[in-house]
Amino acid sequence: MTLNEIVQKLISKFPDNILDSNPEGVEPFIKVAPSDIFDIIKFLKEDPEIDLSFLNLITGVDWNQDNRIEVVYHLSSVAFQSHKLAIHAFLDRKAPRIPSICGLYGAANWHERETYDLLGVEFEGHPDMRRMLLPDDWEGHPLRKDYQFPEEYHGIKWA
Amino acid sequence: MSDSHNENSNKENLTNPMTKSANPNIPGERYGNQVILTTLNDFFSWAKASSIWPMQFGLACCAIEMMATAATGFDMDRFGAAVFRSSPRQSDLMIVAGTVTFKMGERIKRLYEQMPEPKYVLAMGGCAINGGPYSLYGYHVVKGVDRYIPVDIFVPGCPPRPEQLLEGIIKLQELIRQKELLKRESMIYDPKRNSPKTNQ
Amino acid sequence: MPYTDRKDYCASINENFGCCLAVEKLLGCEIPERADYLRVIMAELNRIASHLLVTGVFGLDTGAFTPMLHTFRERERVLDLFEEICGARLTYHYIRIGGVSQDAPEGWLNRVREFLDYFEPKIDEYNQLLSENTIFINRTANIGVLTPEVAINFGCSGPMLRGSGVKWDLRKNDPYSIYDRFDFDIPVGTGEKGAVGDCWDRYMVRIREMVQSVRIIRQAVDGITEGPIKAKLPRVLKVPQGEAYTRSETPRGEVGFYIVSTGEDKAYRMRLRSPSFCNLSVLAEISQGSMIADLVCILGSVDIILGDVDR
Incomplete structure (x- = not known):
């Protein structure tokens, strides 16, 4: 299957939730509504002709000018070499929430925790939503564009 | 002898x-x-200086150079300092090799407190000395491990070459020879002068 | 760019490589052929250095001290070659956007050949010393078995995935740079000493990969052409607006660079998919039901670089 066919199949399955798509660019992507991300990725993973069974990474991007946060899922396939797709979902910056895909990919667990840690995106249904890299009592999410560097941490000056 | x-x-x-x-x-x-x-002093300091047991404590790339220094080719054992111990209770020297984050800093302090006297600290590499390449934008990097524990020797470099680390060990041995036996090592370090609040 | 050196410090050049691929994908620039060959030679040499370190230290983890001294001896020779071409022992920053930083000095390629001749017989020595050692086999075979399904589900890559018997190498499956010109095999775990995907398989894949790297370097050294080593690029590089995700094969697995550019000279967002991070996340899964002492083995065979995990 070409990427174009995959996207057509996806649109026929989820007509309302695919907001935008570009399967033929340098970086093939689709933009979806965040509420249905679990079903869409489940379909992509479990359809034997598409087989996007390898989760490359989950990224959060903070667009503070537009007041939203973007979550990007990069999926690829082990069986089919040309199957690579990026899935974008845009969230509200004040309270970013999106369903977790931990039930589909084991790899998603740590990626989602890291995204929560650094950008503050809440993944609903995640089994263990804690900070991952920073200490538990750290304030703020450092990769947000308006993040202020802390003055001190436990009595140790920052600068 | x-x-x-x-x-x-x-x-x-x-x-x-x-x-x-x-x-x-x-x-x-x-x-x-x-x-x-x-003299007793000379004898003990000679013994101390030539049997330094460092702690296995690698944090980042400097740890690889530390391993290379201990392994074939550079052979840190020539200077009596390559019996790497995994436990702080058995070691005299802590080689802080790598980037220290705030999360790690508190653990380093705890490990340091577990080491028996006399104890020495060698800060290896730019990151451990002042944050190195992460000093400007590293929100989680401690700008120098000396804000947590007293450091005896600084070895600059990113990462330092094995020769530099060996030089640091030799300098540390000189330092050990100069110290007096009956003075506790930690008393030489003045916490008031070097406390994190004033050390900027 | 220099930060990528310090991310996975055992394989700096492979990290540089991945980062440059991402930026070049956005720029759409062409790389001179000689630079491509130099990149491949250096990346494969670095793969050898990294695998030497890992196999030696894995021996250390399982209680065999001597193999480490042997592997470090060869590793120093590789580092000498690196030092000659770019002046650094560990953090090279050799591959630059649009090419490489230095051309090979005179006679360097011959010295690479000499090293390969010297190095190939040494691999048998490691096999005698460690791989076929009964104590080592007892400690690693059937320990930490990773099935292919779990490996794919957890996003494992590199020797972890190949150790489980999945023939997946980005140099072959999604060729970048000029890897499609070389002839080499992908070693996979076959479960010779125990189950497929145990610690011994993962270890052995690394040893066999070194043989393949030697093959690639030989072909590259013979096929290298004269010419420029850098593409002509402006001094302040403005990357066009857009985003790119590239993946390449480091000694630890798939490294992915995701760059979002808004058309300025700095990336708006850069996210790295680091192989150690994903490989480590499977640790809890595969170590269930094994002894604490085996955990050391499993951790050693996963081959993590902590700088690569927390970035």
Whole structure:
């Protein structure tokens, strides 16, 4: 299957939730509504002709000018070499929430925790939503564009 | 015992039995070269300096250079300092090799407190000295491990070459030889002067 | 760019490589052929250095001290070659956007050949010393078995995935740079000493990969052409607006660079998919039911670089 066919199949399955798509660019992507991300990725993973069974990474991007946060899922396939797709979902910056895909990919667990840690995106249904890299009592999410560097941490000056 | 030490500390007491007839009233002559007179201080510091046991404590890329220094090619054992211990309770020297984050800093402090006296710290690499490449934008990087624990030797570099680390070890040995036995090491470090609040 | 050196410090050049691929994908620039060959030679040499370190240290983890001294001896020779071409022992920053930083000095390629001749017989020595050692086999075979399904589900890559018997190498499956010109095999775990995907398989894949790297370097050294080593690029690089995700094969697995550019000279967002991070996340899964002492083995065979995990 070409990427174009995959996207057509996806649109026929989820007509309302695919907001935008570009399967033929340098970086093939689709933009979806965040509420249905679990079903869409489940379909992509479990359809034997598409087989996007390898989760490359989950990224959060903070667009503070537009007041939203973007979550990007990069999926690829082990069986089919040309199957690579990026899935974008845009969230509200004040309270970013999106369903977790931990039930589909084991790899998603740590990626989602890291995204929560650094950008503050809440993944609903995640089994263990804690900070991952920073200490538990750290304030703020450092990769947000308006993040202020802390003055001190436990009595140790920052600068 | 090393010959150089022998000469330095009590040259006049030792005579060569090959050139002179032995005089049993002089201790050095009665036993040939088998007796050495030295001060307790010198003896202990010599022993301390040549049996440094560092702690296995690698944090980042400097740890790889630390391993390379201990392994074939550079062989840190020549200087008596390559018996790496996994436990802080068995080690004298903490080589802080790598980037120290705030999360790690508190653990480093705890490990340091677990080490028995006398204890020494060697900060290896730019990251451990002042944050190195992460000093400007590293929100989680401690700008120098000396904000948590007293550091005796700084070895700059990113990462330092094995030769530099060896030089650091030799400098540390010099430092150990200078220290007096009955003074506790941690008393030399003045916490008021070096406390994190004033050290900026 | 220099930060990528310090991310996975055992394989800096492979990290540089991945980062440059991402930026070049956005720029759409062409790389001179000689630079491509130099990149491949350096990346494969670095793969050898990294695998030497890992196999030696894995021996250390399982209680065999001597193999580490042997592997470090060869590793120093590789580092000498690196030092000659770019002046650094560990953090090279050799591959630049649009090419490489230095051309090979005179006679360097011959010295690479000499090293390969010297190095190939040494691999048998490691096999005698460690791989076929009964104590080592007892400690690693059937320990930490990773099935292919779990490996794919957890996003494992590199020797972890190949150790489980999945023939997946980005140099072959999604060729970047000029890897499609070389002839080499992908070693996979076959479960010779125990189950497929145990610690021994993962270890052995690394040893066999070194043989393949030697093959690639030989072909590259013979096929290298004269010419420029850098593409002509402006001094202040403005990357066009857009985003790119590239993946390449480091000694630890798939490294992905995701760059979002808004058309300025700095990336708006850069996210790295680091192989150690994903490989480590499977640790809890595969170590269930094994002894604490085996955990050391499993951790050693996963081959993590902590700088790569927390970035």
